Amino acid sequence: MIKKFTLFLLLVLPISAFAQRFSQYFSSTMVESFENPAQGIFKPDTTKMMAFNFFVPNLSASAYTTGNATTTLKQYLFLHNSTFPNIYVGRNNFNTLSTNNNIYVGMFKMFADLAGKQEIGFSWQIRAEGTAHFTDETVQLFDGGTNFNNLQPYTNLFNDRYYAQGYHQFSFTYRETLSPKFSVGYKISALSGIAYDNTTINQSDIIFNKNQSDGTSALYLNLIGQHRTSYTPGSFAANNVVPNFKNPGLSVSFGVEQHNEDGVHIQYNIKDLGFIHWGSDPHIYNFNHTDTIGLSSGNAGQNVYNGASFITQQGGENKSFTTVTNGLAEISATKYFWLDGEKQFKYNPILVASKQLFYNGIAGAFINNVQYGKVTVGVMGTYDDLKQFNLGGKIMFKSANAEVFLGTEQLLTSYDMFRAHRGNLNYINSNANFTGAGIFFGFALKFGADVESPANASSIPMGEDEGFLKRTFKNIFGKKPKDYINSPGATSP
Template sequence: MNKIYIVICFLLISFSVSAQQFSQYNTGTTYESFENTSVRSFIPDSSREYSFNFLIPNFNANAYITGDIQGSLKNRLFAKSPSYQSDALKTGFNKLNHLNANVNTYLLMLKAFTSLNGDVEMGLSYQIRGESRGLVTDETLLLFDGNAPKNFPNGAYDNIFNNSFQMQLYNQIGFSYRERINKQFAIGFKLSALLGIKYSKFNIDESHIAFDNVNDEATLAMRGKYYSSYVPGHFTSHDYLPTFRNPGASINLGTSYLTNDKITLQANIKDLGFIHWSSRSLVGNFDGVATIKDISGTHREDSIYNSAIQVFRSGGGAPRSFTTKTNARAELSASKTYWLDYDNDIKYIPTLIGSKEIWYTGFTAGLVNHIQYKNYTGTVTFTYDDLKLFNAGLQFMYKTPNIEFFMGTDRLINTGRLAFAALGNQTQIDHVGTYTGMDLYMGFSLKFGGPVEHPMNASFIPMGEKGFFGRLWNRLFKTDK
């Protein structure tokens, strides 16, 4: 079996979202302004009035694996002599491994500064996102190892393949609005139309396998439920293009407040939304049996995969629509700026962040440390989550009022280890730590157009009045003079 199918079988079958990109907090980049909607990306008297990424993707991608299957999967994918190296895996204990991943790619980011008095910014964005989650047992990898007499000595087992899976991929077209109400308070939102690309989900509630070592085969039975979105024909690159077949919507809300002690507090609700999948999608129960042939042969991976698909499709399924949630999160942060020299060339900005998934149990806490020297910023990030995973990351950023470029990782050590493993370093292939994973992100944008200037500095008539929220605030709290 080609390695790409191994990745599909084991990674895509059990991914979960871990989407935080904490390093961008309080950077003022165009990317951050679309994610943390109350944050400004323009600097009056310095910036030009339009910001654009010129269709250069700004992306964030991450993945990780916990549990006993780390070394086994890396040996199969990256070793010079691929094998599953199954000694660390255990049979009969139903040990679950978490496999997590996320992708968020902005293909278009366009923002404009529209009102000087109200400090108003408006923007359009187009992005592709992927969300998924699940679990996989040790025994699933042992089945692919091909040594049934050793790995499954009892001959028959119940409920050792009770895996789960959920994956959602969609296009997102957004309109954002940000306004500073007064010198202390700002508010922002992003309204998005979601256009679903693909959705898959299954839960295996019961499973049974019986081995026939004499005939080199096994009988596999599974019972559960599955969901599958409609994709005409075979899934191709054209299916990534936006269509109205699976519509949805989401909202991001953000506020920021500057206290008298110069502490900036932020609150964000991110990606709160839904997708309604086409009535030609399939929803069904499966309760079937398949025989896996040649279970120790060279083609066993194909045989096992095809037998599992045969069982999933045994229930047929009924065409009907269904609605799914997007993976919404609530985040709170607090930050403060410290100047480290008399000339105000070096500043330090620490930020404390807490992020909670709204529909699931995931929680992550982070500490982001920006150290800026003139136009250069280095960032050290530490995070800790509910799976007891500790991460350290680095970011490099070059940012002027009109040019910004950044790249980094929020999982530095593990990304490095996985890179060396992918290059064939056997030490890193065999290494089993708390988790195996990677995290990479990069972004770029430029500002152009006329300068954003205050009246005293203006070379032309300045723009606009207070925005909608500012006028509403003045009327509610009678702040107009």
Template sequence: MKRILLVFSLILFTIHCFGQQYSQYNTGTLYDSFENPSRASFTPDSSRKYAFNFFLPNFSVNSFLTGNSQVPLKSRAFLGYYTMDNLKFGENKFNRVNFNANYYAIMFKIFSNLDGNTEMGISAQVKTELRGLFSDESIALFNGPTAFENDHYQNIFNNSAIYQAYHQVSFTYREKINRQLAVGFKLSALMGIRYQKIDIATSALDIDRLNDQAFLTMTGRYKMNYIPGSFTTHDYLPTFRNPGAAIGLGVSFKTRDAFNLQFNLKDLGFIHWSNRSYNYNFASMDTIPQFSTGRRENNIYDAAKNVAKTNETRGGFITPTNSRFEASANKTFWLDYGNQFRYSPTLVLSKEVFFDGFTAALVNPITKGNYTLSLTTAYNNYKLLSVGGQFMIKTPNAEFFVGSERIIPTTRLAMASLRNQSQINKNPSYTSADLFLGVAFKFGPLIEHPLNASYVPTEQKRGFISRIWRRIFGRDEDY
């Protein structure tokens, strides 16, 4: 990261990688089947045997920024200067940034067994996870001494942030046990790209206006993974320097009254960062020269870096991935007598395993033929309400979808990026950049039931999970 404090506050606008969303639940897309491994992505007698994204990116982002810093950061990002009107000094006001990102470069699946209704697949993706808290005064610092009336401030930069990015290469398996029950799992190898964590326990700022300088003092802890030399684009390539593993489990169950229930433990994993990684227990002071000039942002970065990178020790450490446990319930209704319009709402409850995040979402898709329009509402434990939408075209052998889980704040941010002054000056409950998009195709021979097939198999095969199930519980009843 180029500027420690600045990047923690501007991360919403500077990361170009994309996270998790809910509109894909129960859509049967290839993306849905990799995120929720018990979900089927093939339709027998309609789909072809292989599904692939042909290296076309499938991605999503889920991010938000709350607090008084929204207007100053938007004005700095899009107009080139900070607007200080919204910031509060001495009131212990903090801003929250949260970012989860997911980018699939490769998704490939094969329908391997008709009788067991089994699917197997491989995928390669990149994930980014970030969360942080920073004070109003941390933003004001980058505007120079004019934002500060006094010459001494104590504990106004006691911020915290954690950032993690990694590659994930996965194998998925899905099997339908009977007409009611399907199970799936996702086994992943992880390769860490970047990790940084900072916790500032105490801080102070002393301003020397006569000499146009300031003195920044901080104590706390700072961790970062080992990078040979300066971090470059080459370091985004997969390596085994920071290995890890993850597992995902999914169960789908259809009740007698046609409710579809899903339970997913998503990507529960850990990464071991290199034993050459850096650990700093810093307690130091550094000077910010030319505090009122155009060089101040670089000088603040240099001072913060010099303070944070003191009292160095080396050693590896283990960090968890942002795993989630999700439960959902879905049922389909026909809205007209001619069965042209289908309504299939899904209620999703999502809880982060290692953090405090909790979200409840309601997905409302209406389908006519191959076209689907969805309205999604969600509410999380940070008391943020979001409304999103999705447009999808889906046939048995092709699919395309695009949408946003937070369509109104995302539109506002897009308008602000066009230097719309009224949107830049708005300070809503949160600012968000939220977008998802995907495409995939199926090819190969058609999946056919024996009564419809031009080729009739001579023996019945079942998936290995079904065989274990039958040995434990006896012959299953397909009702």
């Protein structure tokens, strides 16, 4: 049973993490232009004017776990049983399990106008986010509580928290160059909720009875807390994944890219700031219930899971609610260095800082990209507030009108998990309190007519050399953005 529980957490509950978050910054790839909307992907006299991924999924997926239970979860995942190493009863040690999935099913973008180098785009992606924290004692229960020797109540050793949210995101993006120093972009998204599940246990008590008259053992489990779900338990089916707007939502992203005279490029982003209203078949359970759970050998894990699920589904009512998406505030910077006189080798160091707006989460990254011709190799290091350091790598082929890349931001731990999957006991039983795996992949092509500058254009564009946002700024303030930026006393953003 614990194997099913582990797979459920790793593969079904996509949880908020910094997965494939940083590798494509300042890459001018199609994925980056949707994630960081101020980033452009078209270049006059070089590229075609339309781009599409032809429904080849551009994806990122990752999972990691931290805490004493890491080895136990790996043993159950790959060996179907465990010796429960490093699990300590009575200390209330917490573990964190996190996964993240972001799949761009379709992306289309086009160069709209030379005036402001305007770009517009449309995308359909499937996202998921959340978090999970559980104690060593929770994991040990799946062994029937053999390490619980005290017959007195165990109090508040099972105050776990689980959260997951999945949804479709249909987006429109607009990007414009305001001046030689500034580019801006925004992304407006309609959301369609797939599933939401949130359980918070505020108080927990367990009493063991290992000497019942019939020779079996049992435990009395009492849990107090709240369980919110977007569907009636047991009713979720495959057709719930089909896009609809029974659970509607909205999110926005906004980005600014600054180009300094010394060659430093800086991006400022507020990303995926939004909400989802769960109104299709939501339920809220304020539970305070006790259940007797049998601990017969071979069925203990299944019984514990069923008992806990039964308790958290008591005291329910059908009631809609609204949740927020995982909004982010980010800043990133880079500078390009040519390593040879013929401009074949280019070095591109990138620094990124990211903060979740509604949840606890801070991360930073340092990316080192070396490009030779059309091939880029990148090595990156990331660090977050869980004190995790990850080493990652990527390889990318990018020409003017084609791009494909593959990599991971969890290079070493992904290799360890691969060896564990192949049955290597050293990697399965390694005494580490952190492990994980991840992968990202992207593909896109540009097609259509060439983007031509006025000097090389086959037709002469008419009208002012101003984009929509620049004209709006001028109409409101009476000045163009570049006039305002260069005016006396003005300060740059």
